[in-house]
Amino acid sequence: MSTVPRRSFPHRGKRWAVVTTALACTVPLTLTAAAAAPEQAAACNGYVGLTFDDGPSGSTSALLSTLRxxxxxxxxxxxxQYAAANPSLVRAQVAAGMWVANHSYTHPHMTRLTQAQIDSEISRTQQAVAGSGGGTPKLFRPPYGETNATVRSVATRYGLTEILWNVDSQDWNGAGADAIVQAAARLTNGQIILMHDWSANARAAIPRIAQGLTARGLCAGMISPQTGRAVAPG
Structure with missing residues (x-):
């Protein structure tokens, strides 16, 4: 993938505490539209990667419902840290057909950390996600897209492929739903778009993103740990 300029995203406000089981249960445990039927798969002329950072949160259940x-x-x-605090939401992500990946434990600027601190951020997240029922992540996205050789080497040690993005939705910067839809319209086969779990505007854009992809013969795919590109779901 092409190298993405470093960004300093504004930190979010106070995060949600442990989300109740009742909230997590708003996402059914059965897959419906998320699992593409054979005829739908045949209509795909290419695949793109939709990604959402910073979950799970109080917005996760609504996001999963809209995606499904x-x-x-x-x-x-x-x-x-949020996976550890909200294991039921990690399980809900998996039940809804999503893939769960590593975005560090506390969202620090990784390139400012020592190798031991980088190791802790990555390893603790691997453990938190796996312990919450999300499986062992194969993909890692450094916060703010900030990376270097040390960050990459530690990620590799844990069997992780570093994933940045090709298109930035700018949802973190206050982009409205219209602008997010327009950003998604720039995606081409194999490319990845950055969005965030907590963004109401990104969630509002999803129906039109889906329509736009269908109109262009593109489908939402998984990100290959081998190539770092979006491919047909395995």
């Missing part, structure tokens, strides 16, 4: 209603699957780059 529109027949989309996505990769959820979870923070370890």
């Amino acid at each position: 209603q529109n027949g989309l699957r996505a990769t959820m780059f979870n923070q370890g």
